[in-house]
Amino acid sequence: MLFPTIEFAVFFAVVFPVTWLLNAHNTWKKVFLVAASYYFYAAWRPEFTLLLLVSSVFNYGAAFAIDHFKYRAQRLTVLWIAVAANLGLLGYFKYYNFFAASLMNAFSAIGVKVDIGFIEVALPIAISFLTFHALSYIIDVYRRVLKPATSLIDIMFYIGFFPHLIAGPIVRANKFLAQTVSPRDPANIRLGQSVFLILGGLFKKVIIANYLSTGFVDGVFRDPTANSSLDLIFGMYGYALEIYCDFSAYTDIAIGVANLLGYEFPQNFNYPYRAVSVQDFWRRWHMSLSSWLRDYLYIPLGGSKFGTFATYRNIMITMALGGLWHGASWAFLIWGSLHGSALVIERMLGITGDHAAAKRGTLATALGWLVTTQFVCLAWVFFRAPSTDAWLGYFATMFGGRSWSTTVTPFVAFIFALGALSHILPPRWFETLEKCYDEAPLLVKVLVPFVVIYLISVAAPAGIAPFIYFQF
Amino acid sequence: MKHVDPTELERPRPTGELRTAAIVIYATLVLLAVTIPQSVVNWVADMNGNPVEETALRGAEVLRNLSQRSGIAGVYQRARDIFIAISGVEPD
Numbered sequence: 001m002l003f004p005t006i007e008f009a010v011f012f013a014v015v016f017p018v019t020w021l022l023n024a025h026n027t028w029k030k031v032f033l034v035a036a037s038y039y040f041y042a043a044w045r046p047e048f049t050l051l052l053l054v055s056s057v058f059n060y061g062a063a064f065a066i067d068h069f070k071y072r073a074q075r076l077t078v079l080w081i082a083v084a085a086n087l088g089l090l091g092y093f094k095y096y097n098f099f100a101a102s103l104m105n106a107f108s109a110i111g112v113k114v115d116i117g118f119i120e121v122a123l124p125i126a127i128s129f130l131t132f133h134a135l136s137y138i139i140d141v142y143r144r145v146l147k148p149a150t151s152l153i154d155i156m157f158y159i160g161f162f163p164h165l166i167a168g169p170i171v172r173a174n175k176f177l178a179q180t181v182s183p184r185d186p187a188n189i190r191l192g193q194s195v196f197l198i199l200g201g202l203f204k205k206v207i208i209a210n211y212l213s214t215g216f217v218d219g220v221f222r223d224p225t226a227n228s229s230l231d232l233i234f235g236m237y238g239y240a241l242e243i244y245c246d247f248s249a250y251t252d253i254a255i256g257v258a259n260l261l262g263y264e265f266p267q268n269f270n271y272p273y274r275a276v277s278v279q280d281f282w283r284r285w286h287m288s289l290s291s292w293l294r295d296y297l298y299i300p301l302g303g304s305k306f307g308t309f310a311t312y313r314n315i316m317i318t319m320a321l322g323g324l325w326h327g328a329s330w331a332f333l334i335w336g337s338l339h340g341s342a343l344v345i346e347r348m349l350g351i352t353g354d355h356a357a358a359k360r361g362t363l364a365t366a367l368g369w370l371v372t373t374q375f376v377c378l379a380w381v382f383f384r385a386p387s388t389d390a391w392l393g394y395f396a397t398m399f400g401g402r403s404w405s406t407t408v409t410p411f412v413a414f415i416f417a418l419g420a421l422s423h424i425l426p427p428r429w430f431e432t433l434e435k436c437y438d439e440a441p442l443l444v445k446v447l448v449p450f451v452v453i454y455l456i457s458v459a460a461p462a463g464i465a466p467f468i469y470f471q472f
Numbered sequence: 473m474k475h476v477d478p479t480e481l482e483r484p485r486p487t488g489e490l491r492t493a494a495i496v497i498y499a500t501l502v503l504l505a506v507t508i509p510q511s512v513v514n515w516v517a518d519m520n521g522n523p524v525e526e527t528a529l530r531g532a533e534v535l536r537n538l539s540q541r542s543g544i545a546g547v548y549q550r551a552r553d554i555f556i557a558i559s560g561v562e563p564d
Contacts, residue, residue: 454503
């Protein structure tokens with residue numbers, strides 16, 4: 001079930017009133033929201049709801065086991081078993097075939113024929129997201145940041161809550177479970193903010209991401225060598241805008257929808273292409289993932305505590321695994337490692353951290369933005385190209401100066417401009433709009449979403465492509 | 473002895489914000505259904521046939537006919553035609 005569909009509108013039209021009618025009966029409300037979330041997930045493959053259930057029951061029990069033991073070594077043993085089980089499930093569905101193929105290729109290269117065999121099983125949608133939610137819960141219990149939930153429903157609700165279930169944002173267990181202990185206060189609904197997040201998300205996904213994808217980017221990446229160098233350059237920037245508009249649209253709508261139901265999700269994007277360093281980029285892009293990786297991987301590895309070499313090694317491990325989290329392919333590993341290398345180089349040059357940023361002049365800031373943006377956009381080519389041959393061909397043709405003609409139509413150029421506006425318009429404009437909306441009469445409050453969605457429908461392409469991050 | 477769920481003791485009362493949110497959500501959906509009724513008809517028609525969906529389809533068709541007769545649905549189609557002509561995107 002995709003957000004920008006009639007199916008979801010009808011689903012939400014039922015979920016919204018029932019949630020608030022049950023608000024005074026918190027337990028029943030959570031039971032209802034779990035049922036609604038499982039229905040939402042079952043819209044893709046009903047059998048995979050079993051995976052959600054198994055993950056919730058297992059991690060609910062694992063948290064109790066971790067909390068039960070007094071000694072750190074015992075608790076750590078149970079934690080490792082639980083982490084291994086969660087990652088094992090993820091590995092089986094997502095990485096088994098990749099590692100089997102890589103191993104067979106490696107043996108084949110030294111002349112040894114090994115047949116490990118592949119598994120033929122569909123990848124459960126959003127398995128990476130639900131695994132990270134589950135890990136957040138058991139690790140927080142191990143760290144004693146959080147007491148184990150007394151009710152299984154709380155964990156089923158946390159892992160399966162439909163707005164974040166498919167593509168995040170990754171909500172921390174301690175932040176979310178604190179919101180489940182008592183009825184939500186409807187006074188906390190920020191209508192203006194939710195409405196503009198949802199409308200902005202619909203516009204970014206249905207108009208900008210869809211038209212950039214179907215009107216230009218897909219064609220360029222399908223056969224890069226058949227395109228001009230200029231089209232490949234536009235394709236690279238086009239994909240950078242497309243993936244931002246696609247992914248941030250999903251999480252904006254998720255945050256807005258959750259708020260209408262009384263729940264708070266963390267911010268996930270903050271003008272990422274305004275970043276002036278790669279470190280700054282990761283503080284603005286998929287913020288819930290980068291902070292998750294920092295807190296549950298980089299810091300446990302030692303962070304920056306054990307000297308320069310260990311810090312660089314920890315950054316590289318974190319970013320390479322972060323890349324691999326997106327998908328089972330060498331391209332994602334290269335993409336993550338490239339970002340890791342850039343972060344290491346920035347540290348070597350001493351241009352990271354808030355202190356260095358404060359000392360930077362206007363020219364250095366502009367140069368930092370220019371270099372960061374080019375690096376990030378170039379790295380997206382690895383992320384988008386379907387195979388090694390594709391990205392090799394892409395770069396060879398783009399840098400080969402094959403020809404400087406373009407197939408960008410005036411309409412696609414207009415969509416590019418709209419995508420760029422998403423980063424040019426100052427945030428205070430949106431804040432002012434939200435404030436005006438909140439103070440407007442009821443008729444205006446109704447007419448604004450109606451007119452915006454009506455105009456989006458007028459200009460929408462015939463079908464809606466799934467969100468890019470669904471595959472992760 | 474009846475055990476009371478402690479989470480059910482605190483019962484915030486609905487506020488104006490919730491009422492406004494409900495009005496905005498439902499009014500928007502109704503306005504969209506009235507002004508773009510063909511989308512609703514197509515959506516219901518895509519479902520597998522059963523008595524409930526057949527009733528829903530009949531309801532959606534009544535809505536579409538009313539909207540077409542009053543000229544509301546035509547505005548959407550004209551706007552869509554103008555957009556396709558200006559943008560050069562593929563017609564539906």
